[in-house]
Amino acid sequence: MKIISVVGPKKSGKTALVEALVRSLKGRGRVGTVKNMPGHPVEDRGDTRRHFDAGAEAVVGVGQEGVYFKVARGGSLEEALEELRNGGVEYAIVEGFKRSGLPKIVLGGIEVKNPVRMVDASPPFGDDLIEELVDLLISLPDL
Template sequence: MKAIAFVGYKKSGKTAAVEAVARILKERGYKVGIAKSMHADFDRPESDTGRFSRVADYVLVKASDTEALLFKSKDINAFFSTMPSVDFLLLEGFKSVKHVPKVICAKSEEEVKELNDGLAIAVSGVIASTGVEEIDGLPVINALTEPERLADLIEKRAFMLPNIDCRMCGYKCAEMARMIVKGEKTLNDCVVLSSKPKVTVKIDGQVLPMKDWVQELVEKTIKGMLSAMKGYRGGKKIEIIIREE
């Protein structure tokens, strides 16, 4: 899954940019997911959903025109893992995320400078309608009039690192992400993504990243338990499925 975050302050054009790019990617045959960061409380304490959320792990809400699943994820990785398998994940907001590249949506050059944390690959939003073509080496692309151009860039440069800071590559994921954006590294330099894991664990279809020593621990533990069972003869591939009832 490739990802890109559209970051910016209020009324900077984030939603319009996300919508325009998502439409183009869909037309190109990609499966697209969108995640939005909201500053308002969706389930206020005094609301019905707020009361339900305090006593349940998950809350399903069906309105007249849509459905929603409410839950509390322990971290951003757990939150993103709930997204079904897609080709591109477009994030609206999420300024604090450091393991994906970003498109800065801004109203002024000052905002671009404030928001650029080394992960930006382009500028869009309100400022793109002023005629400015480049800011600090970043191309300024109007998502409303040139959505194909912005989608082209995202097709080539979007990515998502595991965000587990395993340091097997020698860096934290945020550091590696900035180097990939600068062209100093590639995704192949991420050991977790480039190496073929010996042990793969999937939870609801999503791969759980594991360091080498964790894979070895899981492998030896499972093989050790199975070796004590009658009928176990070993094999090149072992599959274990655990279903929560």
């Protein structure tokens, strides 16, 4: 499974970028997302709903009340990714988890480990940028 995380400060456009990536990827294979929701109730609204509306087949929210799964139950990023993998997801887009070891698309100039692309743009994101980021994800090794 190809996995990338989209990270950045609050209100930097992370969810909008995840939506655009999901829309672009959904014709190329099964897409799932994981949303880091620290300090938020985990529910079927807001950003997790936006991931579904963009076309993700599976969405996992990890937050203060545990884990919200559309497909299963678990308790960590690793378990969430394993559930997506077991569900046949080919592309996983993770929103947040900036301290993870995952490769990252970085918004807002924050410093993180494993950045693969810094994005100096805000929504709406152009089609050329989205295509470049999709090609980048496709080129990554399976995790």
